[in-house]
Amino acid sequence: MGANRCSECHRRLIDPLSVAIGIGPECRGRMIKGGWRMPKGKWKVEGGRTVLVGVIGKVEPPKAEGKKQKVKHGKRDDQSKN
Numbered sequence: 001m002g003a004n005r006c007s008e009c010h011r012r013l014i015d016p017l018s019v020a021i022g023i024g025p026e027c028r029g030r031m032i033k034g035g036w037r038m039p040k041g042k043w044k045v046e047g048g049r050t051v052l053v054g055v056i057g058k059v060e061p062p063k064a065e066g067k068k069q070k071v072k073h074g075k076r077d078d079q080s081k082n
């Protein structure tokens, strides 16, 4: 077990929730804006310290239903229909 790093930007992760998820807070924020769902931390206070006891949920990619997806510029597909 070496340094925990963000799987997105490879910066070092410091807070336990980020370490548990493997993605740092900045990247999580960016991903949430992009429609990703992030797990929530389950915390408890122990001896005056807040300790992460678990993670609820998981990292889920945005659902593609109805949402616009990235379209490559310069490509027309107006003739692709049968």
Ligand SMILES: [Zn+2]
Residues within 6 Å of the ligand: 006, 007, 008, 009, 010, 011, 023, 024, 025, 026, 027, 028
């Ligand atoms: Zn990151």
